Amino acid sequence: MILSMTGFGRSEGVFEGKKITLDLKSLNSKSFDLNIKMPQRYKEKEFEVRKILNDRLLRGKVDCYINIESLDDAADVNLNQELVHSYISELKKIAGDGPDFEYLKMAIRMPDVISTKSENLKEEEWQVLKDILEDAVLKFENFRQTEGEILHAELKRNIQNIEGYLAKVIPYETIRLDAVKEKYRNTLKEFDQIDETRFYQEMAYFTEKLDIAEEKVRLTQHLKYYLEVMQNETFNGKKLGFISQEIGREINTLGSKANHAEIQKLVVMMKDDLEKIKEQTLNVL
Known part of the structure; x- marks a missing residue:
């Protein structure tokens, strides 16, 4: 299951004439980077707030804003x-x-x-703040899940595009090798004496050098594995990033062995979809 690293959650509550508002928002990051801004009266609970957010949000550049607004007419x-x-x-x-x-x-x-009139933070007020925090986190997680479903659809479409381009490579494989053989035969006709054994050795060498069967198999396996991890594992952003790197290696090798204009075009289109996958994967939790 895909969860987005981008998230937003807001919750509000009232305690003894004070309106408490808490906002959570995040962007992608390699680790958990938390920035908290809160009124001085809640500073003693900052560690506990950090622990709750660290345990629940896991990764991302997260901003947490807590604000108090007096609802009483008299200035405090x-x-x-x-x-x-x-x-x-x-x-x-x-x-x-x-x-x-x-x-x-x-x-x-x-x-x-x-x-400001200072009072010791009551346990009842802390419990209200904690409930507001839990509610904001829940909304934040729901936001991540919704964004994750959109990401899942986009990533799946890009993976399927690469699979489609890979399938279109197959018809050009035989044509490509036949073209190389014909080129060598035409060149050898210019010579009176031909060592056929050497000719077939050279053809075997070039056939092996241009063979892309292994790259196709490995690329197919990586694409399938990406979809499996995306579907069946949670908090899978880093793992998907590693798999996308392996996909890139196979596509690059395929391109270097192509020796055919149409295959090169298909490789370029694969790379275009792969760049989209890499960019989107950075935002996966």
Whole structure:
């Protein structure tokens, strides 16, 4: 079964006047690369969040964004008025008399003037966040599965295209060897004395050199194996990548032995589909 490395999942929940939103999204990557952005109040749970995501998502460049939005009318902040007055007083000493409003604008930008009301993270809030995380992961996994089904269809079509091109090579094999034999016979007619034994030795050598039977068999086996792994194994992206490399080797050897214009055209078309397979395989989990 194919799963895409690309994914997206969003979930929301409410706890004591706070709306909690969690977004997950990912792109392909050779390993698991996780970036988390969360409010300071949840930092103590970052390790646990990372472990859940690492165990479930496995691979990909993953971004996790957690956001809190207050639903209460009252602002959840503290303004240190004594510190503000102190800053204004010190600013006046340095800059002299001036409009208090200007000093106020400068003072509220100073450190520790405005602070968020801090509370210890309750176990109930952590459980709500955990449920939101689990829901987002589930949606993320469903997204990967849906994208994987699209990938599966595209990869299968490309593999079948290569199989079709390989089947079209067969009629040209005999024509290709007959053309080589005829070329040598015509060349030898220019000479008075011909060593027929040597002629047949040379023909046997070129026939063996141009023979593509083994390449066809191996390529057929690799194509079949790719489809089997894609259908029957999970988390198979790396394995499919290795198989596509083997497919490429056989196609290249087939091209180097072709010695026929129509076979070369078919090899070019095989390579075109193989490039699509390699690109798509990079996005398989």
